[in-house]
Amino acid sequence: MLYYLSQYILDWAHGTEWESRLSFLRLFRYITVRCAGAAVTALILSWWLGPKIIRWLKDLKFGQEYPDKAEEAGLSNTRVNKKGTPTMGGVLIVLALIFSTMLWAQWNAQVELTMLSVFVLAGLGFYDDYAKIMKQSGGGTPPRVKLITQFSLAAFVGIYLWNLPAMSELHLLGSKTVIHSNLVTDLMLPFYKYPVHVGVAAGILVVMLAIVGSSNAVNLTDGLDGLAIGCTLIVGFVFLFFTYLAGNFKAAAYLQIPFVPGAGELTVFCAALLGAGLGFLWFNCHPAQVFMGDTGSLALGGAFGIVAVLIHQPLVLVIAGGMFVLEALSVILQKGWFKFTRLKTGTGRRIFLMAPLHHHFEKKGWHESQVVMRFYILCVLCAVVALATLKLR
Template identity: 35%
Template sequence: MDAKLFSSRSIQLSGTLLLILLSLGLSAAAFVADMAAGRPLGQELSLTLPLWVCALATTGLGFWVVPLLRSLKAGQIIREDGPQTHLKKTGTPTMGGVFFLPVAVGVALVWSGFSPSVVAVSALTLGYGAIGLLDDWQIIRRKSNKGISPRLKLMLQIGFGALFCLWLMATQPINITTIALPLGLSLPLGALFWLLAGFALVAESNAVNLTDGLDGLAGGTAAIALLGLGALIAPTHPDLMLFCACLSGSCLGFLSHNRNPARVFMGDTGSLALGGAIAAVGLLTNTLFAVLLLSGLFLVETLSVIAQVSYYKATKGPDGIGKRLFKMSPFHNHLELSGWAETRIVAVFYTIGGLLALLALAIQ
């Protein structure tokens, strides 16, 4: 067999392998949670079940929803100034978030007994998903890669984020405004915390959205980040660990349809919601520093866009044309134009995401 073909097929297994590793990782996290909380060993191991339930339910539901989206002509419009290899993806159904988000949220709500924290995080997740759905629908309706205006999208994100923060103010203890740091340190922010909270929700949402540019990239990296976050909060917030497990499982089920070559894209419907969910759980559990580590890949993607735009503007000549720091941003596009295969980029990002999750767990 050709070595290149063998390598490609090996990397294609990353979605299945990730599912197995995540399940084992969640089992280990639950075991550690039992020991830390002094519970009988094995009591919390049942939390692995929601991950599998959501993964299998999302996989099965996708076999019905993906053809439906295709029949509705909900095809993605690929921007012409992006990598030329992506043009062949034009017409691939998008808005995949409409089937994996409801599975995760529905299972988490029922399984947690409608825990107030899970209800709040689920509401924020669905709210951001609704913003993405509106954006995706406008792109499809106009047959253009421009959906709702960036200003409107930002205002809606800030609006839902403000509602979530108001709920936090009304229900959480006063010490929530103190950020927990490694080595037992903390950083009291007072009223500034709420500005940080709003920024975290909007920034994380858009960061995952920027990462959603290659088959399986955002779904897999978000699944890893959610697992790491779930393992981290297991001893103190089992209900939100359950939510993370459900959303991670749904991302894995989505990967069965989104791995290269993708049969469906998550669209803004999925990516905006995933980022908002991660930040919301971080705020509720006082793990924002850990979320920063877990979101390291999303941060790099965002910074690459900021750096590209800033450098281009700073180097503009008399002709109005500037220089580019990267071949294209976000950073995964730079790697692709540098000769990296999509599957290689995704596999490397998965590996880095896993290492960041281990780091976050190790220093907390």
């Protein structure tokens, strides 16, 4: 909004005495300036809205009065009592994120598609949180309904991008050769320079797995105070770099990564996400005043998936979000092995003491804060490896 307003004023002032006086408005043309503005706006908005939303959720009695899986498994002795802590705190993140992005970004197709996905997934998460509160149990929206909604959204995104002209351009150094690629049918591999053609079916499948997988992986990680949002901030920082470089012709050509026109505006979105996330962490750090809930986790995870697809780097998300992947794999392996061994021997066996993975370490005697900080460290290492793919190819 501010970009369009500033350009309108500059066009109006062109050729008049006001042109030189209003020249500072040209700053809004720079993505770096608008990124800083988006991050600060989202942070301040989160700080300002936080106490109000927490009080509102408490007044509505949107608190977690039912025991979660960790408490049922006997982990309550190692934790601060969390009963009554309001959930749906993701509303705070989503409001700050959407407002700040709309205020500072140019509204191109990439931004609009990302915002649509965030809105849909936040709505799905809100409905799920509300269902849990009304039932006062951990069972909210049926898993089948959630997956159908997520896969439908992801399929829409994949088909939409497939029908667009080739948006990704790889400019080879030392030659005038330009490799044009479709964001869906051509796949970029980490540590490999050239796009690999995978076809429509496989390409759409990758898009769906990126969006649905990341959405649910962040959701599974959201089990300890500050864990999911802290890891989200680290991964968001990685994609802040990737989106800026993907939208910058010279930087993309130098690093030999795909240049995607318009992707630079996703940098503003990522900056707003970082600001909103930092503001939320203020209230979500141990002991948490509010929980993110599915409202935030499904939306943030899905946002990473679609951003990765839009900059033609879906597999980099697997590296940058390595901790999210491990959390999701721990659940899949635990359930799969339990069912397999029960079928074969009549008695189900477990790989981990408890899944997701963070509860396994709690069971081993780690304090909640230890688990969170150590997961942060591992997440930073994953982020470093992801950033290394920019040059090692």
